[in-house]
Structures are given as structure tokens and as C-alpha cells.
Amino acid sequence: MTPLTGYLLVAALLFAIGLAGALTRRNAILVLIGIELMLNAANLNLIAFWRYGPHPEALTGMMFAIFSIAVAAAEAAVGLGLVISIHRHAHTTDLDNMNRMKG
Amino acid sequence: MSPVFYLISAMTVAGGLAAVLLKNTVHCALALTVAFAGLALLFLQLDAQFAGFAQILVYIGAVAILVVFAILLTRGSETPKDGVYSRNWPIGLVIAAAVFSVLGWAVLQSARVLPNETAVPKVTVLDIGNALVGRYVLPLEIVALLLTAATIGAVIVALHEKEGAK
Numbered sequence: 201m202t203p204l205t206g207y208l209l210v211a212a213l214l215f216a217i218g219l220a221g222a223l224t225r226r227n228a229i230l231v232l233i234g235i236e237l238m239l240n241a242a243n244l245n246l247i248a249f250w251r252y253g254p255h256p257e258a259l260t261g262m263m264f265a266i267f268s269i270a271v272a273a274a275e276a277a278v279g280l281g282l283v284i285s286i287h288r289h290a291h292t293t294d295l296d297n298m299n300r301m302k303g
Numbered sequence: 304m305s306p307v308f309y310l311i312s313a314m315t316v317a318g319g320l321a322a323v324l325l326k327n328t329v330h331c332a333l334a335l336t337v338a339f340a341g342l343a344l345l346f347l348q349l350d351a352q353f354a355g356f357a358q359i360l361v362y363i364g365a366v367a368i369l370v371v372f373a374i375l376l377t378r379g380s381e382t383p384k385d386g387v388y389s390r391n392w393p394i395g396l397v398i399a400a401a402v403f404s405v406l407g408w409a410v411l412q413s414a415r416v417l418p419n420e421t422a423v424p425k426v427t428v429l430d431i432g433n434a435l436v437g438r439y440v441l442p443l444e445i446v447a448l449l450l451t452a453a454t455i456g457a458v459i460v461a462l463h464e465k466e467g468a469k
Contacts, residue, residue: 202419206304207345208410210312214319214338216403221323223395224388229328229373233335236366237319240342243354251349252417256424259434263442265354266431269361270446274453276366280373281457287377288463296389 207248215241228283228293232276239272308348315341326382328374336367350423353431 218237225231243265250261287293318338325331339362346355389395435443 201304202414202417203304203308204417204419205410205414206308206312207349208417209407210316210345212403212406212410213316214342215406216399217316217319217323219402220396220399223398224392225323226383226387226389227328229370229377230323230331230387233322233331233370236335236362237322237338240339240358240362243358244342244345247346247349247351247354249418251351251424252420254418254420256420257426257430259426259431262351262354262426262431263434263439265351266357266435267442267446269354269357270450273361273366274450276369277457278453278460280369281461283373284376284461293377294383 202252204248204252207244211241211244211248214238214244226294226296228286228295228298229280231295232279232283235279236272236276239268239275243268243272308345311341311344311348315345326387329371332367332370332374335370336363339363339367350426353428 215238218234218241221234221237222231223234225234246261246265246268250256250259250265253261256262283293286298290298292298315338318334318336318341321334322331322338325334339358343355343358343363346352346358
């Protein structure tokens, strides 16, 4: 097994764990945690391909990962702000009880 | 494959598993921090020092703290009476398992054609900075705008509503 295969398998496993968390948990914050795990798994793939691919000096994978980290941080801030706002409005973060769009 | 890689991977995957499996939400956030730290170590293993330290700063320093704040502000640490898993959790588990099998199968099938450059890339932070303000300056500006908009948006969304506005 080459090193790249190992990293890709770890990233796939992390992605699946994050997906399972996002799909099975009731708490909206835990769903966001699952999404963060999936984004991080994608970053690991980008960095691994950058390291073991040809022309690492072009920095393509590295730049992709850095921008992905920045976008994920913005997503986390807005997502958690939304959760706090919904909690203030509906007094719950349980996604099974959030079944209407009317306030 | 070095033993260090296996150790860090085991720690990362264990952190991720704990983050989605534990009952107490605060424990989940702490496990998530462990997973983020493991990922930062994996980045360092991959000779991506800048990405590794950015991961530590952004994820452990900001996102994990933000998650803990959100949990405490929503009183999410109380375990609900009717379980922490959604009603249709078996479907989600099946989907995740299917996605993992497909991804793992694809990776193992393409193992022969994947690139395997062994030379350590000689990339310094100076090169990354030059690339950021040179070739990638437009994406950098867009990300700066996005971060500003996201910060303002998050504050406005989470702002207290005025009394009597409802």
C-alpha cells in the first residue's frame, strides 16, 4: 500500500463518519460537527494529493485546502449563528421537532 | 507507511467516532477537537506545515470554541429524553456505510495509477505568501469578502430580537 492510498482511506473513513453523524443525530449542532468532519476529510485528500502528486511547487492542492479551511470557518460561524437564532425562536435544537418553516 | 501514520490516523478516527457517537454534546465537542488535532498532525506528516498550523489555529482555536459556545448558549448539553439519534437513523447509517464502501473500493481499485512522488516538496511559507498575493490574489480577495460577509451575517442572525418585535 502506497502512502497516498493510506491517507485516502483515512479521509474516506472520516468522511463516512461525518456523514453518519450528520444523518443520524438529532441535535443541529451535532449535525454541523458532522459536516465539519466531512470538510476536513476533503482537506486531507487535497493535501495528500498535493504532497504525492507531481509539481507540488505549483501549490494548487495547498491553495485549495487553505481556501477550503477559510470557507469552512465562515460556514461554521453562520451555521452556529442560525442554530442559536432558531433555538431562541423555537426553544429547541432537535431537528426531528423542526418541521415547519413558519415562525 | 510509518507507525506514526497509523498512530495519528487511529487517534483521528477515534476522535471522529467519539464526536458523532457520544451522548453528551460537550464531550462530542471535545472529541471533535481531538479529531481536528489529529488532522493537523496528519498535515504535518504530509510536509504541509502551513496547512497544519492553519488547521490548529482555525479549527482548534476558533471553530471548536464556537461549537462549545453554541452548545452552552442553546443548553444542548442536556441529553434529551428520547435519545440522541434521529428517528430514521438506520437509513443514515446505511447511506454512510454505502458511501464508505464506494470510496474505499474506488481508492483501492485505482491504487496502481495514483501518483507516488517520494521527494519532499521544498515549499516555504514565503512561497505560499507569494502565491497568495500573486497568482491567487483574486480568490484571496473573494475569501476576504466572504469572511467579512459571514461575520456580519452571523452577528445579525444571532442578534437579540427587540422586545415587542414579535
